[in-house]
Amino acid sequence: MALLEVEDLHVEFRTRDGVARVLNGVSYHVDAGETLAxxxxxxxxxxxxxxxxxxxxxxxxxxxxxxxVRFKDEDLLKMSDEKRRETRASGIxxxxxxxxxxxNPVFTVGFQIEEQLRVRRGMSKADARKRAIELLDQVKIPNxxxxxxxxxxxxxxxxxxxxxxxxxxxxxxxxxxxxxPTTALDVxxxxxxxxLLAELQRERKMAMILITHxxxxxxxxxxxxxxxxxxxxxEQADAVTLFRTPGHPYTAAxxxxxxxxxxxxxxxNTIKGLPPNLLKIPSGCPFHPRCPRRQDxxxxxxxxxxxxxxxxxxxxxxAEEVVGG
Amino acid sequence: xxxxxxxxxEAVAEVGGGAALGKPRGLLGDAWRExxxxxxxxxxxxxxxxxxxxxxxxxLFTHADPNLGILSRSRKPPxxxxxxxxxxxxxxxxxxxxxxxxxxxxxxxxxxxxxxxxGSVFGILAGFYGGWLDAVLSRISxxxxxxxxxxxxIVILTSLNTAGNTSGVRIVTLVVLSIAALSWPVAMRIMxxxxxxxxxxxxxxxxxxxxxSPRRIIVQHMLPNCLAPVLVYSTIALGAxxxxxxxxxxxxxxxxxxxxxxGVMINDAKDYIRVAPHALLFPSAFLTVTVLAFVMLGDAVxxxxxxxxx
Amino acid sequence: MGRxxxxxxxxxxxxxxGTTFLIYALVWAVPGDPFAxxxxxxxxxxxxxxxxxxxxxxxxxxxxxxxxxxLNLLQGDFGKTFSGTEVIDRxxxxxxxxxxxxxVALIIEAIIGISAGIVSGLRNRGFLDSLVLVSTLFLISxxxxxxxxxxxxxxxxxxxxxxxxxxxTGFADLIVPGFVLASLSMAYVARLTRASIGESxxxxxxRTANAKGLPVSxxxxxxxxxxxxxxxxxxxxxxxxxxxxxxxxTEGIFNVPGIGGLIYKSIQTKEGVMVTGLVTLLVLVxxxxxxxxxxLYAVLDPRIRYE
Ligand SMILES: Nc1ncnc2c1ncn2[C@@H]1O[C@H](COP(=O)(O)OP(=O)(O)OP(=O)(O)O)[C@@H](O)[C@H]1O
Ligand code: SF4
Ligand SMILES: [Mg+2]
Numbered sequence: 033m034a035l036l037e038v039e040d041l042h043v044e045f046r047t048r049d050g051v052a053r054v055l056n057g058v059s060y061h062v063d064a065g066e067t068l069a070x071x072x073x074x075x076x077x078x079x080x081x082x083x084x085x086x087x088x089x090x091x092x093x094x095x096x097x098x099x100x101v102r103f104k105d106e107d108l109l110k111m112s113d114e115k116r117r118e119t120r121a122s123g124i125x126x127x128x129x130x131x132x133x134x135x136n137p138v139f140t141v142g143f144q145i146e147e148q149l150r151v152r153r154g155m156s157k158a159d160a161r162k163r164a165i166e167l168l169d170q171v172k173i174p175n176x177x178x179x180x181x182x183x184x185x186x187x188x189x190x191x192x193x194x195x196x197x198x199x200x201x202x203x204x205x206x207x208x209x210x211x212x213p214t215t216a217l218d219v220x221x222x223x224x225x226x227x228l229l230a231e232l233q234r235e236r237k238m239a240m241i242l243i244t245h246x247x248x249x250x251x252x253x254x255x256x257x258x259x260x261x262x263x264x265x266x267e268q269a270d271a272v273t274l275f276r277t278p279g280h281p282y283t284a285a286x287x288x289x290x291x292x293x294x295x296x297x298x299x300x301n302t303i304k305g306l307p308p309n310l311l312k313i314p315s316g317c318p319f320h321p322r323c324p325r326r327q328d329x330x331x332x333x334x335x336x337x338x339x340x341x342x343x344x345x346x347x348x349x350x351a352e353e354v355v356g357g
Numbered sequence: 358x359x360x361x362x363x364x365x366x367e368a369v370a371e372v373g374g375g376a377a378l379g380k381p382r383g384l385l386g387d388a389w390r391e392x393x394x395x396x397x398x399x400x401x402x403x404x405x406x407x408x409x410x411x412x413x414x415x416x417l418f419t420h421a422d423p424n425l426g427i428l429s430r431s432r433k434p435p436x437x438x439x440x441x442x443x444x445x446x447x448x449x450x451x452x453x454x455x456x457x458x459x460x461x462x463x464x465x466x467x468x469x470x471x472x473x474x475x476g477s478v479f480g481i482l483a484g485f486y487g488g489w490l491d492a493v494l495s496r497i498s499x500x501x502x503x504x505x506x507x508x509x510x511i512v513i514l515t516s517l518n519t520a521g522n523t524s525g526v527r528i529v530t531l532v533v534l535s536i537a538a539l540s541w542p543v544a545m546r547i548m549x550x551x552x553x554x555x556x557x558x559x560x561x562x563x564x565x566x567x568x569x570s571p572r573r574i575i576v577q578h579m580l581p582n583c584l585a586p587v588l589v590y591s592t593i594a595l596g597a598x599x600x601x602x603x604x605x606x607x608x609x610x611x612x613x614x615x616x617x618x619x620g621v622m623i624n625d626a627k628d629y630i631r632v633a634p635h636a637l638l639f640p641s642a643f644l645t646v647t648v649l650a651f652v653m654l655g656d657a658v659x660x661x662x663x664x665x666x667x
Numbered sequence: 668m669g670r671x672x673x674x675x676x677x678x679x680x681x682x683x684x685g686t687t688f689l690i691y692a693l694v695w696a697v698p699g700d701p702f703a704x705x706x707x708x709x710x711x712x713x714x715x716x717x718x719x720x721x722x723x724x725x726x727x728x729x730x731x732x733x734x735x736x737x738l739n740l741l742q743g744d745f746g747k748t749f750s751g752t753e754v755i756d757r758x759x760x761x762x763x764x765x766x767x768x769x770x771v772a773l774i775i776e777a778i779i780g781i782s783a784g785i786v787s788g789l790r791n792r793g794f795l796d797s798l799v800l801v802s803t804l805f806l807i808s809x810x811x812x813x814x815x816x817x818x819x820x821x822x823x824x825x826x827x828x829x830x831x832x833x834x835x836t837g838f839a840d841l842i843v844p845g846f847v848l849a850s851l852s853m854a855y856v857a858r859l860t861r862a863s864i865g866e867s868x869x870x871x872x873x874r875t876a877n878a879k880g881l882p883v884s885x886x887x888x889x890x891x892x893x894x895x896x897x898x899x900x901x902x903x904x905x906x907x908x909x910x911x912x913x914x915x916x917t918e919g920i921f922n923v924p925g926i927g928g929l930i931y932k933s934i935q936t937k938e939g940v941m942v943t944g945l946v947t948l949l950v951l952v953x954x955x956x957x958x959x960x961x962x963l964y965a966v967l968d969p970r971i972r973y974e
Contacts, residue, residue: 083874086877086878088874088877088878090869117880117881117882118880119880120877120878120879120880121878121879121880122880125878126878128871128874128875128878130871133870133871133872134871134872134874134875135872135875136872136875136876136890136893136894137872137894137968137969137970138893138894138897138967138968138969139890139893147879147881148879148880148881151881151882151885152880152881183969183970185969185970199879203880496681496682496685497685499682499685500682500685500686500689501686503682503683503686503950503953503954504686504689504690504912504946504950505909505911505912505913505949505953506912506913507912507913507915507916508912508915508930508946508949509690511915511930511931511934512690512693512694512934512942512946513693515934515935515937516693516694596808600808600810603810603812604810604811604812604916607810607812607916608915608916608919608931623812623813627812627816630816630819630820630824631820631824634820637816637820638817641810641813641816641817644810644813645805645808645809645810645813646808648807648808648809648810649804649805649808652804652807652808653804656804
C-alpha cells in the first residue's frame with residue numbers, strides 16, 4: 033500500500049486576470065523507501081502539487097477544488113487544521129529550492145532546527161541543541177558545534193542547503209519532498225547534495241519525492257518517474273522503462289532535449305512552442321499544439337490514461353504506438 | 358515630524374526602483390487601468406477638482422464679502438444666513454474659507470514646484486555623476502534635513518519677515534521659499550535613488566556607450582524614468598505643504614492679514630476656541646479635506662505604480 | 668563596529684557645523700536692530716549696546732563670531748542671554764520635559780501604530796484593514812494643531828474628561844499631548860508595519876515555518892514579526908529625534924513647559940543665543956539618533972555588518 037497517495041488533485045489560482053487552472057487532476061503515489069521523481073517544464077505545476085500535499089499553499093489565491101491527498105490512508109485534506117499541522121515535518125517534510133530565502137535570515141541555523149524539536153517534541157533547550165548538532169553532522173557540515181550558532185547568510189550555498197536538509201529531517205519524516213534541491217547551486221555542489229539526499233533516503237528508508245529538471249539526476253536516483261504537463265501527470269513508469277520506452281510524445285521530446293555525451297556538438301533538440309497558458313488550457317490533449325504526432329482527435333478528446341503494463345501509464349491517445357516507436 | 362512627506366520618501370523611492378525596471382509606457386498604462394477602478398482615486402480627484410474650482414472662482418460659491426467685519430455679529434454660531442457662523446471680528450467664516458482657498462492652494466502649489474525643481478535637479482545630478490558631486494550634494498541635503506521643519510521655518514520667517522512690511526506678495530513668497538528650502542532634500546533623495554537605478558539600466562548604458570552627451574542622457578533617457586516617483590511624492594507633498602502653510606500661519610509666522618488663508622483663519626480663531634469653536638473647526642475641515650484628497654491621490658497613484666502591491 | 672562609529676561621528680561634523688552655522692547666520696546676520704525693544708520704550712543706552720556687542724562678538728565677521736561661539740560650546744558654555752540668564756539653566760529645566768513628552772509620544776506611537784499595522788497587515792483587504800487604511804489617511808491629513816485643538820476642545824473643554832492644559836510634567840500628565848504629538852507618526856508606523864507584514868507574509872521563510880508544522884501563533888509572532896519590525900523600529904528611532912524638534916505646536920496648545928515653547932518665545936524676543944543654543948542641541952540629538960538607528964539596525968538584522 034502506498035505511503036502517500038495523491039488522487040485527482042485540482043488546484044486553481046483565482047487571480048485578477050482570471051482563474052488559472054494550475055492542477056487538473058494530478059495523481060501519483062510513493063511507497064515507503066522509494067524515490068519518485070517528478071519531471072516537467074517550468075510552470076507545469078510540480079511545486080504547486082508539493083505545496084498542496086504539504087498544505088502550505090497561500091489561500092487565497094490558491095484553492096484546492098477537488099481531490100484527495102492520502103497519507104497512511106488518511107485524507108489530509110479532510111483533517112482538521114490542527115491535526116494536519118501535526119503531520120507536517122514529522123510525517124511529510126519538505127526541502128525548498130532556494131535555501132537562502134527559505135531560511136529565516138534573522139535567526140541562527142541552530143535556532144531554526146531546534147525550534148521544531150522544542151515546540152513539537154517538547155525538548156529542552158540543551159537537548160535540542162545537542163540534536164541540532166547531530167543533525168548538522170549527519171548532513172556533513174564540518175564543525176557543526178560551532179556553525180550551529182551562525183546565521184544562514186554566513187553559510188555557503190551548499191552548506192545552506194545541507195542545513196535546510198538537516199532542518200527537514202529534524203522530526204524524522206516518513207516522506208521527504210525535495211523541490212529542486214540543487215537548482216540554486218553550483219554544478220560542482222549539486223552532485224554532492226544529490227548524493228547526500230540519496231544516502232539519507234537509503235539510511236532512513238524514507239520515501240522521497242524529488243522534483244527536478246535534471247534528467248541525469250533522475251536516471252541515477254529515481255525508482256519511478258512521473259512526468260507533468262499543464263497540471264496533469266501525463267506519464268508514469270519505473271525509471272528504466274520510462275527512459276527506454278517513453279509512452280508519451282511529451283516525455284519523448286523531453287528525453288530528446290537532454291544533452292547527451294554521445295551527441296556532443298550536435299544541436300540540442302528543444303521542445304517547440306511554449307508551455308500552455310493556464311488561463312486557457314488547450315482543448316483535448318493539452319499538449320496537442322506542440323505535439324509532432326497530433327491527429328484530429330487530439331484537439332477534441334481528452335486522452336484517458338492508457339495502461340501499458342507494469343505500472344506504466346500514459347495519457348496519450350496513441351500511447352501504444354508511441355511505446356512501439 | 359511636521360513634514361508628513363518625509364516618511365513617504367523611502368516608500369516612494371522604492372516605487373522608483375520598480376518603476377524604472379518596466380517599460381515606462383506599459384507601466385503607466387497598467388497604472389491607469391489600476392487607478393480607474395479605485396473609488397478612492399475618483400473621490401480624491403473630485404475633491405481636488407472642486408477645490409481648484411473654488412480657488413479659481415470663489416465668487417461662484419458665495420456672495421458674502423470675506424473682508425466685511427461687522428462686530429455686532431461677532432462669534433455668532435452657524436445659521437441659515439451664514440452657514441459656518443461668524444468669527445470674532447464678525448467676518449463670515451464660510452465666505453472667508455471659500456476665499457482663503459486660493460492662498461492656501463497657491464502656497465502649496467508653489468512650494469511643491471520649488472521642491473520638485475530643486476530636488477530633481479540636485480538629485481538627478483547627484484545620481485548621474487556620483488563621486489564627489491554626489492557626496493557634496495548629499496552632505497548639503499543632510500544639513501537641511503537636520504533642521505527640524507517647524508523650527509527652521511519659524512527662524513527663517515521671523516528673521517526675514519521684519520514686522521511692518523506686510524505686502525501680501527512678499528509674505529507668500531517668503532512662506533513658499535522657507536517651505537521649499539526645508540523640504541527639497543526629500544525630493545532630492547527620491548530622485549537620486551531613481552537616477553541611480555535608471556543609470557544602471559541597459560538602455561542608459563547603451564546610450565553612454567554610443568557617446569551620447571550627459572545632458573542628452575539625463576534629459577532624454579533618465580528623466581522620463583525617474584519622474585514617476587517624484588510625481589507621486591509631489592502629490593502627497595502638495596497636501597502636506599498646504600498643511601504646513603496652515604501650521605506656520607497658526608504659529609503666527611506664516612501668512613497674515615490682509616491675505617486670507619485657512620491658516621490665517623485658524624490663527625485668528627485659536628484664542629477664542631472656547632467661545633467660538635466653529636470659527637476654528639470649519640477652516641480646519643476645509644484644510645483637512647483638501648490635504649486628505651491630495652494624500653489619497655498620491656497614495657492611490659503610488660499603489661498603482663507599485664507592481665509589488667498588485 | 669568601533670571604526671564605523673568613529674567614521675560616522677567624523678562625517679557628522681560637517682553636517683553639524685553646516686546646520687548650526689545656517690541657523691546662527693539666520694539669527695545673527697539678518698538686518699535689523701537686535702536691541703530694539705530690549706530696554707523698554709526708549710532705545711538702549713550706547714554703553715549697554717557696546718557692552719553687549721562685545722559680549723556677543725558682534726563686531727567680528729560672522730564666521731569668526733560663529734567660531735568663537737562654537738569654541739565656547741565645546742567647553743560646555745552655551746552663553747548668556749541679553750538679560751544675563753545662563754542658557755544652560757533654562758535648557759536644563761525645559762529639556763527633560765520635552766524628552767519625557769517625546770518618550771510618551773514614542774510609546775503611544777509604537778503601541779497603537781504597530782498593533783494597528785499588524786491587524787491590518789494580517790487581514791489583507793478585510794474590513795479591519797480598510798478601517799486602518801482610512802484612519803491612517805485621515806491622521807496623515809490632519810495637521811497636528813487641528814488634532815490638538817480638537818482634542819482640547821472636545822475632551823478638555825466640552826466633556827471635561829481631561830484637563831485642557833497639562834497640570835504637571837510627569838509622564839502621566841503628558842499622555843494627552845504625547846498622543847497628539849504621536850498622531851501623525853502613528854499613522855506612518857501603522858502603514859509601515861502593514862506593508863512590512865504584507866511583504867513577509869509572502870516570504871519564503873514563512874512558508875518554511877509553516878512546513879515545519881509550527882503553530883500559527885508562532886509563525887506570525889516569531890518568524891513574521893521579528894522580520895517585519897526591523898524597519899518599524901528604526902523608523903521609531905529617527906522619530907524620537909524628530910519629536911523633539913516637532914513639539915513646538917503641541918507644547919503650545921497644552922501649555923507644556925518644554926523646549927518648544929522656550930524656542931518659540933526666544934525667537935519672538937530675538938534672544939539669539941538661546942535660539943542657537945537650543946537648535947544646536949536639537950540638531951545634536953537628531954544626528955545622534957540617526958547614528959543610533961544605524962547601529963540598532965545592525966543589532967536587529969544579523970546580515971548587516973558595519974566595518
Ligand atoms: N501565487 C500564484 N498566483 C498565480 N499563479 C501562480 C501562483 N503560484 C504559482 N502559480 C502558477 O502555477 C503554475 C505552476 O507553478 P509551479 O510553481 O508549480 O511550477 P513548477 O512546475 O514548479 O515550475 P518550476 O520548474 O519553474 O519550479 C505556474 O504557471 C504559475 O504561474
Ligand atoms: S494525445 Fe495526441 S496530441 Fe496528445 S500527446 Fe498524444 S498524440 Fe500528442
Ligand atoms: Mg517549482
